[in-house]
Each structure stands twice: as structure tokens, then as C-alpha cells.
Amino acid sequence: MMQTKTDHFTDEDTEAAIAYLSGTAPRNSIFDRSGVVEIYENELAAFHGRKICILMSSGTAALYSAFFCVGIRSGTNVVGPALTFMTTVTPAALLGAEVRLVDCEAETCNISHAGIEEAIDANTRAIIFTNMFGHPCNVAVLREIASRHGLPLIEDNSLAIGAVRDGYLTGSSADLVAFSLGSTKLFSGGQGGGLLCDDPDYADRALLLGHFGQRAQIQCSKVASRSHAYCGYGLNFRMHVLAAAISRARFADRERLFAARRKRYEIVAERLKEFDALRLPVETEEVTRGAWQGYVVSLREPSITLRTQMIAALSKCGPFAKFGLYYPSLARSLSLYKNQVQSMGKLSGANQAERFSFSISPMTVEKIEDVESAADQLYDVLAPIFQ
Numbered sequence: 001m002m003q004t005k006t007d008h009f010t011d012e013d014t015e016a017a018i019a020y021l022s023g024t025a026p027r028n029s030i031f032d033r034s035g036v037v038e039i040y041e042n043e044l045a046a047f048h049g050r051k052i053c054i055l056m057s058s059g060t061a062a063l064y065s066a067f068f069c070v071g072i073r074s075g076t077n078v079v080g081p082a083l084t085f086m087t088t089v090t091p092a093a094l095l096g097a098e099v100r101l102v103d104c105e106a107e108t109c110n111i112s113h114a115g116i117e118e119a120i121d122a123n124t125r126a127i128i129f130t131n132m133f134g135h136p137c138n139v140a141v142l143r144e145i146a147s148r149h150g151l152p153l154i155e156d157n158s159l160a161i162g163a164v165r166d167g168y169l170t171g172s173s174a175d176l177v178a179f180s181l182g183s184t185k186l187f188s189g190g191q192g193g194g195l196l197c198d199d200p201d202y203a204d205r206a207l208l209l210g211h212f213g214q215r216a217q218i219q220c221s222k223v224a225s226r227s228h229a230y231c232g233y234g235l236n237f238r239m240h241v242l243a244a245a246i247s248r249a250r251f252a253d254r255e256r257l258f259a260a261r262r263k264r265y266e267i268v269a270e271r272l273k274e275f276d277a278l279r280l281p282v283e284t285e286e287v288t289r290g291a292w293q294g295y296v297v298s299l300r301e302p303s304i305t306l307r308t309q310m311i312a313a314l315s316k317c318g319p320f321a322k323f324g325l326y327y328p329s330l331a332r333s334l335s336l337y338k339n340q341v342q343s344m345g346k347l348s349g350a351n352q353a354e355r356f357s358f359s360i361s362p363m364t365v366e367k368i369e370d371v372e373s374a375a376d377q378l379y380d381v382l383a384p385i386f387q
């Protein structure tokens with residue numbers, strides 16, 4: 001059975017950390033923008049074709065910063081997906097806003113366009129979307145909706161760095177893009193995240209929020225912002241320099257990592273493709289490079305009998321596969337914010353995805369031979385149900 005490592009660090013990560021500590025990789029002062037932080041931010045901004053990248057202590061800190069940048073507060077609302085990791089929206093709730101949850105499309109689990117239009121009202125101040133499990137949303141349509149309503153568009157690109165749709169790289173065109181560089185992400189440094197944008201006013205607010213002191217003093221574009229640099233809004237969202245060094249080394253090795261991840265998922269898809277009742281992750285025509293951070297398989301037709309059989313079968317696969325989604329629907333999980341969360345309609349797409357799907361480990365670091373034997377085991381437990 002495939003072992004799931006607890007911290008997901010690799011031998012290459014160890015080398016990157018040693019290179020940083022021994023001074024063979026560029027070091028920097030913790031408080032300003034220099035060394036590995038400056039270099040990696042420039043690389044990430046250039047890769048995405050953006051003017052500004054600010055590394056953060058987590059994807060959640062980047063999302064909090066994005067909502068803060070666009071003025072989310074009490075009396076406003078944010079329209080976002082019912083299916084996503086909770087911190088795609090919890091920072092907006094913490095800032096006092098109402099969160100309006102919109103249903104998802106069955107095939108990709110991405111936010112429904114029609115649902116967004118219906119959720120927007122006079123108090124809406126932002127639309128946020130997540131490229132679910134690596135499949136890029138149609139950002140051209142989302143941008144059109146946002147600009148028609150005069151709203152900033154925020155992208156949570158934690159699951160799809162490097163994915164391409166209609167020739168657009170994810171993260172290249174929303175007003176603000178937040179992403180995680182932590183946990184099991186392909187470019188994980190253990191903990192970390194980033195914020196991308198082109199607007200220097202957004203950057204000033206994000207710097208004053210979580211990067212006060214020398215960095216805000218040097219980098220804020222406005223004199224008025226710099227005059228508050230000493231304390232700013234007073235939070236600390238800086239990414240740890242060792243995490244930045246590890247993440248940067250993975251990013252430099254990205255073509256190999258993209259190819260290795262693709263290979264892992266092809267192995268799984270190959271084993272599962274003969275089970276017609278299962279819907280495997282789609283790569284629609286427009287998507288030339290899906291990112292597949294996570295692999296979700298669902299039943300084409302909901303069936304309680306098959307669901308019961310699959311739960312029993314998958315319990316034999318250890319941590320490699322589990323019944324259900326990586327994330328439960330937000331409509332049920334944001335209990336501390338229940339007075340601020342509004343479900344737009346019945347959320348039948350999200351409920352169905354949640355009740356009739358299973359999830360396979362993100363497989364960003366596992367050895368190919370381990371994936372092969374885990375996929376064989378998956379085939380063996382599912383075959384009696386579907387053949």
C-alpha cells in the first residue's frame with residue numbers, strides 16, 4: 001500500500017534548504033524585499049505575466065489580503081463557489097461580509113456562471129472563483145460578468161498553477177490572484193502562498209496589511225502609503241525564507257514536476273477508464289494543460305446502492321483514495337459564520353458532487369511504482385462493483 005508521508009518534503013527540498021542555509025543560494029534579510037524573496041517574486045510575476053507578486057505566509061493570508069485590498073467589510077457581500085476549500089471565502093466572512101454561495105457545474109465542480117449573475121446585488125463588492133482540482137474556469141466569461149457589474153474578480157489559483165485554458169495561463173488575468181504554496185501543493189515550501197496583481201494601489205494595501213516596516217517603506221508606490229509603513233495595518237503575512245527557498249527550487253523544476261504529476265494521473269485514469277459508470281476528471285477541448293491538483297472521480301448517475309458499495313470498497317485502499325471530496329460543501333461547514341453565509345438556491349450540483357464522488361491523493365511527491373500498485377489495488381476493489 002502507498003505510504004502517505006506526513007510532511008511531503010522530498011530529497012530535492014532538503015537540498016534547496018541546505019543550499020539556502022549554506023549560502024550557495026541567495027539569502028535575504030527577513031524584513032525587506034531581497035534575496036530569494038525578491039528573486040522568486042519576480043519569477044512568479046514574470047511566469048504569470050503580472051506586474052506584482054507578493055509572497056505570503058499562506059494561501060489563506062493571500063486570500064485575506066485580496067479581500068482587504070478590494071475593501072471587503074461589514075455591509076458588503078462576496079459572491080463565491082459553494083465547493084472549494086473553506087479559506088477561499090472565510091477571510092471575507094472574518095472581515096464582516098456576507099458570503100453568497102453559488103452552485104457548481106457537474107463536470108468540473110467549477111462555479112456556475114448563471115448562479116453568479118443571480119447572486120450579485122447592490123452590496124456585492126467582489127466575485128471569487130477557484131479552479132477546482134486544477135481545471136481552469138472560463139476566465140473570459142467571468143471577467144465579462146465582473147466588468148459588466150463593475151466588480152473586481154479574485155481568483156483562488158491554489159489548485160491550478162500552470163494550467164492553461166484557451167491559451168490563458170491561470171492566474172494571468174483576474175484582478176487579484178491568491179495561491180497556496182503550502183501542504184501538498186506542487187510548489188509547496190511546507191507553508192506559503194502568494195498574491196498577484198497589476199494595480200499598485202492593491203499592492204500598497206497588501207503590503208501595509210502584512211508586510212509593514214522596511215518592505216512597505218521601500219515598495220509602497222504612494223508617498224501616503226509609505227508614511228504609514230512603520231506599522232501599517234499591523235499583521236505579519238511574510239513567507240518564511242526557507243519555505244520560499246524550497247518552493248522556488250520546485251518552481252524552477254516545474255516542467256519535470258508537471259510531467260511527473262501528469263504521468264501519475266494517467267496511470268490512475270488508465271486503470272479506471274473501463275468503468276463506464278464513473279466520470280473521470282475532464283480535460284475539456286479548450287484546456288491544453290490541466291493541472292490536476294487532486295483527482296476527483298464521480299458516479300455519472302447518482303445511485304445510493306453504488307455509493308454504499310464504493311464506500312466499503314474504498315475503505316480498503318488506505319489513504320490513497322477516500323470516498324467524498326477533499327472539501328465538504330461550504331454551505332454546511334462554515335458554522336461559526338452561519339449568520340453571514342447565504343446559499344443561492346439548492347446547490348444541487350455541489351451536493352451531488354459531494355455525495356457521489358471519491359478523491360485520490362494529490363500525488364505530488366509519491367513514487368511512480370507506488371502509484372502503479374495503488375492504482376492496481378483501486379482497480380481490484382472497484383472491479384467487482386462495476387464489471
Ligand SMILES: Cc1ncc(COP(=O)(O)O)c(C=O)c1O
Pocket residue numbers: 057058059060061084085087088130156158159179180181182183192193
Ligand atoms: C483551493 C484552496 N484555497 C486556499 C487554500 C489555502 O491555502 P493555505 O493552506 O496555504 O492557507 C487551499 C489549501 O489547501 C486550497 O486548496
